[in-house]
Amino acid sequence: MSKVLIIAEHTNGQLNVAATAKCVSCAVKMQPSAIEVLVLAVDASQVAAQAALIAGVTQVIAVSNSANAHALAAVFAPQVVQAAAGYTHVFGPSTTFGKDLMPRVAALLGVSQISDVMAVIDAHTFNRPIYAGNVVATVKAPAGQIVVATVRNASFQAAGAQASAAPIVVKTLDAALPTHTRFVGIVGGSSERPDLQTAAIVISGGRAMGSADNFKLIYDFADKLKAGVGASRAAVDAGYAPNDMQVGQTGKIISPGLYVAVGISGAIQHLTGIKDAGTIVAINKDAEAPIFEIADIGLVGDLFTIVPELMRAL
Amino acid sequence: MKILVGLKRVVDYTVRVQVKPDGSGVATDGVKMSINPFDEIALEEALRLRETGKATEVIVATIGPQAAMQQLDSGLAMGANRAIHVKTDRAVQPLTAARAFMKLIEQEKPDLVILGKQAIDDDANQTGQMIAALWDRPQATFASKIEVDGSSLHVTREVDAGLETLAIDLPAVVTVDLRLNTPRFIKLPDIMKAKAKPRAVLELDSLGVESGDQLSYVNYVAPPKRQKGAMVADVPALVAALKQKGLI
Ligand SMILES: Cc1cc2nc3c(=O)[nH]c(=O)nc-3n(C[C@H](O)[C@H](O)[C@H](O)COP(=O)(O)OP(=O)(O)OC[C@H]3O[C@@H](n4cnc5c(N)ncnc54)[C@H](O)[C@@H]3O)c2cc1C
Ligand SMILES: Nc1ncnc2c1ncn2[C@@H]1O[C@H](COP(=O)(O)O)[C@@H](O)[C@H]1O
Numbered sequence: 001m002s003k004v005l006i007i008a009e010h011t012n013g014q015l016n017v018a019a020t021a022k023c024v025s026c027a028v029k030m031q032p033s034a035i036e037v038l039v040l041a042v043d044a045s046q047v048a049a050q051a052a053l054i055a056g057v058t059q060v061i062a063v064s065n066s067a068n069a070h071a072l073a074a075v076f077a078p079q080v081v082q083a084a085a086g087y088t089h090v091f092g093p094s095t096t097f098g099k100d101l102m103p104r105v106a107a108l109l110g111v112s113q114i115s116d117v118m119a120v121i122d123a124h125t126f127n128r129p130i131y132a133g134n135v136v137a138t139v140k141a142p143a144g145q146i147v148v149a150t151v152r153n154a155s156f157q158a159a160g161a162q163a164s165a166a167p168i169v170v171k172t173l174d175a176a177l178p179t180h181t182r183f184v185g186i187v188g189g190s191s192e193r194p195d196l197q198t199a200a201i202v203i204s205g206g207r208a209m210g211s212a213d214n215f216k217l218i219y220d221f222a223d224k225l226k227a228g229v230g231a232s233r234a235a236v237d238a239g240y241a242p243n244d245m246q247v248g249q250t251g252k253i254i255s256p257g258l259y260v261a262v263g264i265s266g267a268i269q270h271l272t273g274i275k276d277a278g279t280i281v282a283i284n285k286d287a288e289a290p291i292f293e294i295a296d297i298g299l300v301g302d303l304f305t306i307v308p309e310l311m312r313a314l
Numbered sequence: 315m316k317i318l319v320g321l322k323r324v325v326d327y328t329v330r331v332q333v334k335p336d337g338s339g340v341a342t343d344g345v346k347m348s349i350n351p352f353d354e355i356a357l358e359e360a361l362r363l364r365e366t367g368k369a370t371e372v373i374v375a376t377i378g379p380q381a382a383m384q385q386l387d388s389g390l391a392m393g394a395n396r397a398i399h400v401k402t403d404r405a406v407q408p409l410t411a412a413r414a415f416m417k418l419i420e421q422e423k424p425d426l427v428i429l430g431k432q433a434i435d436d437d438a439n440q441t442g443q444m445i446a447a448l449w450d451r452p453q454a455t456f457a458s459k460i461e462v463d464g465s466s467l468h469v470t471r472e473v474d475a476g477l478e479t480l481a482i483d484l485p486a487v488v489t490v491d492l493r494l495n496t497p498r499f500i501k502l503p504d505i506m507k508a509k510a511k512p513r514a515v516l517e518l519d520s521l522g523v524e525s526g527d528q529l530s531y532v533n534y535v536a537p538p539k540r541q542k543g544a545m546v547a548d549v550p551a552l553v554a555a556l557k558q559k560g561l562i
Contacts, residue, residue, distance in 0.1 A: 028387035074452055096473040100455045112528040115438050120521040130437050131331045138533040180483040188476015243472045258561045272560050296543035297555050309549045
């Protein structure tokens with residue numbers, strides 16, 4: 001029977017519930033005997049309590065250590081490796097946190113990593129996207145060794161809450177931790193708007209916005225619908241929107257119920273990020289734009305007249 | 315400072331690859347091949363560090379088939395000092411690539427290894443982190459800015475929450491994101507000049523690298539296609555369509 005360890009992502013005492021709950025949903029598909037969550041933090045108790053409430057979690061392991069003030073892969077990895085003894089699987093989310101950490105864990109364990117699990121076939125066989133999502137590969141990990149994987153968030157529904165919290169075990173790990181990597185600071189996070197990765201509606205702007213000033217139209221539109229805001233790479237590169245808004249192969253992979261692409265052509269690298277969206281709406285002045293090939297609802301025209309009109313109509 | 319840059323030969327990003335009808339792989343015969351776009355950015359950054367006097371030598375390395383020499387040629391034409399080709403006809407997985415890089419690191423003792431954040435064929439996003447683990451050195455992934463500060467680097471990283479800055483001691487591994495720089499174009503005289511630059515060729519099988527190709531890729535399929543939807547004529551029709559779907 002499988003025993004799964006999921007590495008919790010958290011910031012400022014708050015668990016990234018969606019990312020963790022989606023790893024749990026992925027693990028559940030293997031019908032394992034245990035799904036446990038590892039929390040590495042300065043004081044792990046608060047985050048552990050949140051993790052214990054995710055349906056399917058059987059136990060939470062709370063490791064408090066002042067070295068865990070920031071999620072540094074070089075500091076977390078030796079602890080994960082130590083904690084992983086006795087598990088058949090170690091999962092992390094395919095967020096920048098998990099992508100940074102998990103390969104370091106895998107290499108220390110001497111195993112390959114399966115990146116971006118999108119479906120579970122059995123406990124050692126998984127589907128994952130390659131070539132910017134143009135191909136889905138079925139990958140088999142060898143039996144008899146630990147499986148390290150990252151879970152593609154957009155492919156799984158977040159597990160719900162459970163009525164009675166899973167037990168929390170407090171643990172100390174004595175792995176030697178390096179000091180060669182130090183956190184300096186972080187900037188960003190447009191915080192008042194719904195998080196791009198969990199928002200039910202996302203409005204994205206592309207190069208067509210033309211300036212950071214014009215991009216405000218996207219924010220206003222999004223606020224009207226209580227939506228998250230995304231951007232194409234071209235819009236981010238041009239400085240119209242911050243990098244954390246980029247949607248696509250090298251940005252965020254999202255699965256909102258409604259995605260509205262405004263002035264975005266629909267390059268394959270962008271479409272990779274929105275394939276799992278419920279309904280895709282495209283607004284573009286070029287009737288031949290590739291985005292219309294995959295949009296559920298398309299409207300040809302100038303965004304600078306359509307979007308204000310749409311806002312008045314809603 | 316000596317910098318080692320990884321250049322992977324991949325299907326060009328403009329090519330829309332097709333799955334072979336029997337699901338045994340991806341059709342790559344006769345398809346345009348290029349340096350992985352992230353790796354060009356990695357090399358560009360290394361060259362800039364050399365041009366600003368912070369680095370002394372830039373070595374490009376690839377693990378790949380005979381034909382991957384083309385990508386090393388391009389790397390030398392861009393300005394790398396020399397190239398190392400670790401030859402193999404197998405498609406190596408990230409753990410094997412990382413272990414092969416470790417052999418080069420033992421030989422060359424670089425102060426900095428710069429790689430792309432992901433290869434756009436396997437989309438693994440692993441090799442740099444694995445090298446850092448095996449080397450027991452710092453990693454700064456998804457870099458959008460690199461500053462040298464004595465014997466350490468300040469690296470700004472593109473993370474989900476914004477831009478994070480780390481200080482890392484050298485030697486270290488950095489993997490680069492798209493916005494770090496815009497790679498230079500190669501000019502004809504550069505290609506001529508590069509012809510004389512040293513190219514070392516090693517066989518992967520003779521390096522004593524334990525294979526990390528543990529995953530078997532058992533099947534390939536094209537992802538389910540999204541259906542093309544309906545076009546609407548104007549804003550009222552769009553609003554009506556959204557209401558009908560219960561989305562607003
Ligand atoms: C390795 C790699 C990774 C990449 N990763 C990503 C990624 O993660 N995400 C991403 O988005 N891209 C990514 N890209 C870039 C991608 O290939 C495209 O260049 C990018 O998505 C284009 O952005 P865009 O659609 O905003 O711009 P464009 O392609 O320039 O499209 C602008 C569109 O706006 C329309 N338009 C112009 N004016 C108006 C108007 N007034 N009203 C209505 N419509 C108008 C035009 O018809 C056009 O279709 C990547 C590229 C590479 C090589
Ligand atoms: N076979 C290889 N040859 C040279 N560099 C490689 C190879 N495989 C991976 N890399 C480097 O590692 C990065 C990440 O690759 P991956 O982990 O496969 O997504 C690439 O952008 C390259 O810089």
